[in-house]
Amino acid sequence: MRKDTIVIREIEAKDNPKIAKAIRSVLIEMGVPKVGTAYEDVALDCMTETYSPSQKAYFVVENGNDIIGGAGISPLDNYEGSVCELQKMYFMPEARGKGLGSEMMKKCLDFAKQAGFTQCYLETLPYMEDARKLYRKVGFKSLEKPMGNTGHYSCTVWMLKDL
Known part of the structure; x- marks a missing residue:
């Protein structure tokens, strides 16, 4: 796979089953x-609809007819203030190690700024070290406790x- 054949773009309805399959994989x-994480989110099967209201966006990584990753921005659930959440950022093995994570972060954070958010929050798991390295590289700092209530109680x- 060549990086120049890969496109990061906004999600379309036809992408729904492909991104759901990629994320679950x-x-x-x-x-x-599978409980207390994005795996059980009903939104996985209707991502276009979930991210269609204003102040929300989901971007996919497309390689030919395949969706090999994605990430989104949404207002932080159950939180007052101008904080968004980086959501459902996952990449298939063939998308990793090509700089796509950095490109996706830029796309998402640029959208968040344009949408008027002043901070971006995320939740992940302790053993997802490569993801945490990327988050730290772009300026995310660790917190002692969660913000809002995303329902992802397994993400610690x-x-x-x-922003």
């Missing part, structure tokens, strides 16, 4: 619990970045 590969690493 990565979660299974990583040994993520919380991070925040000023």
Whole structure:
């Protein structure tokens, strides 16, 4: 796979089953619990609809007809203030190690700024070290406790970045 054939773009309705399959596949590969994580989110099967209201966006990584990753921005659930959440950022093995994570972060954080958010929050798991390295590289700092209430109680690493 050549990087120049890969496109990061906004999600379309036709992508819904492909991104749901990709995310669940990565979660299974990583040994993520199926309860208390994105795995059980009903939104996985209707991502276009979930991210269509204003102040929300989901971007996919497309390689030909395949969706090999994605990430989204949404207002942080159950939280007052101008904080968004980086959500459902997952990449299939063939998308890793090509700089796509950094490109996706830029796309998502640029959208968040344009949407008027002042901070971006995320939740992850302690053993997802490569993801945490990327988050730290772009300026996310660790928090002692979660913000809002995302329902992802199995995710025990919380991070925040000023935009």
